[in-house]
Amino acid sequence: MKETHAIPGYTFGTRAIARSPVTLGDFELMKRSILFDDEDVKYLRLSRGIVADQVEAILDVWYGFVGSQPHLLASFTDRADGKPLGDYLGAVRKRFGQWILDTAAAEYDQRWLDYQHEIGLRHHRAKKNHTDGAASTAIVPFRDLFPLIYPVTFTLRPFLASKGHAAGDVEKMYAAWLKSCLLQMTLWTYPYIKDGDF
Amino acid sequence: MKETHAIPGYTFGTRAIARSPVTLGDFELMKRSILFDDEDVKYLRLSRGIVADQVEAILDVWYGFVGSQPHLLASFTDRADGKPLGDYLGAVRKRFGQWILDTAAAEYDQRWLDYQHEIGLRHHRAKKNHTDGAASTAIVPFRDLFPLIYPVTFTLRPFLASKGHAAGDVEKMYAAWLKSCLLQMTLWTYPYIKDGDF
Numbered sequence: 397m398k399e400t401h402a403i404p405g406y407t408f409g410t411r412a413i414a415r416s417p418v419t420l421g422d423f424e425l426m427k428r429s430i431l432f433d434d435e436d437v438k439y440l441r442l443s444r445g446i447v448a449d450q451v452e453a454i455l456d457v458w459y460g461f462v463g464s465q466p467h468l469l470a471s472f473t474d475r476a477d478g479k480p481l482g483d484y485l486g487a488v489r490k491r492f493g494q495w496i497l498d499t500a501a502a503e504y505d506q507r508w509l510d511y512q513h514e515i516g517l518r519h520h521r522a523k524k525n526h527t528d529g530a531a532s533t534a535i536v537p538f539r540d541l542f543p544l545i546y547p548v549t550f551t552l553r554p555f556l557a558s559k560g561h562a563a564g565d566v567e568k569m570y571a572a573w574l575k576s577c578l579l580q581m582t583l584w585t586y587p588y589i590k591d592g593d594f
Numbered sequence: 595m596k597e598t599h600a601i602p603g604y605t606f607g608t609r610a611i612a613r614s615p616v617t618l619g620d621f622e623l624m625k626r627s628i629l630f631d632d633e634d635v636k637y638l639r640l641s642r643g644i645v646a647d648q649v650e651a652i653l654d655v656w657y658g659f660v661g662s663q664p665h666l667l668a669s670f671t672d673r674a675d676g677k678p679l680g681d682y683l684g685a686v687r688k689r690f691g692q693w694i695l696d697t698a699a700a701e702y703d704q705r706w707l708d709y710q711h712e713i714g715l716r717h718h719r720a721k722k723n724h725t726d727g728a729a730s731t732a733i734v735p736f737r738d739l740f741p742l743i744y745p746v747t748f749t750l751r752p753f754l755a756s757k758g759h760a761a762g763d764v765e766k767m768y769a770a771w772l773k774s775c776l777l778q779m780t781l782w783t784y785p786y787i788k789d790g791d792f
């Protein structure tokens with residue numbers, strides 16, 4: 397949640413970020429729709445100490461999954477010759493690592509909300525490739541965004557369980573991650589939605 | 595999956611249904627993105643025998659949840675005076691019950707795909723209220739659709755566990771339901787997405 401100047405393009409909390417069209421009040425109602433409460437905040441924060449020193453291993457699993465599926469990897473390829481763009485993959489990976497820590501920090505203020513909108517714009521044709529000057533495809537298609545939540549949270553589970561926490565606590569951390577991803581992805585997909593339909 | 599003429603407005607497999615803009619080939623790739631495979635089909639079908647005689651009890655829980663949250667119930671209210679429309683709630687409930695059985699049947703042919711698109715249109719301003727001639731609000735807002743998947747699947751769990759199946763099997767049925775809901779909701783939200791962004 398800090399301004400981590402060490403990560404190129406990670407502009408959380410800076411003036412480069414526009415205000416989210418979704419209000420904190422809207423977000424409160426979305427939390428109610430998904431039964432997200434203080435318990436979830438507690439279990440996300442509990443997970444922070446568990447995932448903090450495993451970020452690279454987690455990213456290896458997630459990148460391995462995306463890399464193994466041509467229709468997913470396509471979003472990281474050169475739009476001219478279809479080859480994976482190593483620099484682009486590497487630059488996004490650093491911000492993805494920070495996102496793991498931010499998700500586990502579970503601090504939902506206006507700056508957080510604004511950055512969720514920015515992450516959405518970066519998947520959408522509005523701003524994909526801009527941050528890293530990548531010569532990649534124009535948009536991450538909507539159809540794969542929500543489905544990817546399952547592999548991401550499911551493969552996180554063994555990491556959550558890797559430090560000896562009780563099975564019930566691991567289960568609650570997993571549920572909190574699943575809910576948080578569904579909420580975030582909903583915020584992220586705002587730019588994909590027709591005006592007035594969000 | 596049958597043409598159940600007993601349920602008003604349930605037009606699965608009839609000529610009233612247009613072709614889905616998503617192809618079965620697209621859907622195959624979506625399944626890969628979410629790690630949905632034959633195991634999931636197997637566990638969805640296993641769940642059919644468990645949920646079949648509990649449909650009304652499951653609907654009581656789900657309707658209870660929606661009814662307890664004014665911002666959700668709003669989609670079932672009279673657009674003029676904001677009061678819940680009992681006839682509308684009741685008519686949709688019958689099709690919702692059939693949907694539980696269809697989801698557990700896990701048969702993914704062109705007719706199934708086409709009806710998913712129809713369900714999406716019925717949540718969207720394109721066709722909401724048409725089926726039942728309801729005088730309700732114009733659209734179910736996008737922002738609550740994916741979040742509701744969590745309470746729906748989470749509250750299904752005790753029903754899946756209620757007939758003495760091994761914990762591991764209950765877990766696999768739950769995971770298959772979660773994946774199926776994420777896939778279906780992605781298909782349903784097609785009408786909400788800007789042209790070319792799906």
Ligand code: HEM
Binds near residue numbers: 488491526541545
């Ligand atoms: C659970 C689902 C997903 C999560 C949690 C996720 C997370 C992230 C994060 C944290 C970033 C970096 C944001 C930043 O710049 O700070 C990112 C960027 C990106 N993601 Fe995703 N993502 C998901 C789904 C997908 C899918 C399905 C694809 C398609 C393969 C995808 C492709 C990309 C690409 C291409 C970027 C770089 C965008 C740019 O040019 O800035 N993501 N994602």
Ligand code: HEM
Binds near residue numbers: 666686690746
């Ligand atoms: C997991 C999430 C959801 C599931 C599984 C679900 C399922 C369904 C099903 C099966 C139907 C009947 C489709 C048919 O006509 O055959 C339906 C209709 C409807 N749903 Fe949902 N739904 C979900 C989310 C929501 C949410 C968040 C709302 C808002 C409160 C909502 C409001 C409605 C309304 C108003 C209708 C009637 C639409 C019409 O006028 O035909 N649904 N839903």
